[in-house]
Amino acid sequence: MATWSVLTGRKLKPGAYDDWRKAWQPDEWPEGVRGYILRKIGDPDEVVAFGLWEGTREGLEAMRPDPAVESARQSRMAPFVESQFADGAYEVVDTIRG
Template sequence: MATWSVLTGRKLKPGAYDDWRRAWQPEEWPEGVRGYILRKIGDPDEVIAFGLWEGTREGLEAMRPDPAVESARQSRMAPFVEGQFADGAYEVVDTIGG
């Protein structure tokens, strides 16, 4: 079993965080996923959203949303986003600290 993260970094339009946050929220969270949103210190319009999940790669792929559902979610967010600088699924390969 491994730990996985799906991560996206975005530059939001000024003052659009609350609207983007409502649009970002999926209709249903996959079981076992814990989501986080980070805002950059000094630039609150730069955000990184990610989720952590433990399981197999096959399980990760199986829990991904239906493409039509994800496309609709992306369309809801689009009016509030200036750009995207990171997007992907990642495997946690090291855990540092206690």
């Protein structure tokens, strides 16, 4: 069993956070996913959104949304996004605790 993250970084259009946030919300969350949105200190229009999920890689692929559903979600967000600087699925390979 591994921990996985799906992560996207975006620069939003000025003042578009609330509208983008509504458009970003999927119709339903896959079971067991913890989602997070971060806003850059000093630039609240720069956001990183990611989810964490524990399971197998096959399980990760199986829970990803249908391409048509994801395309529609991306289209809902597009009017509020200036640019995208990161996008992908990642495996957590190390955890550091202090």
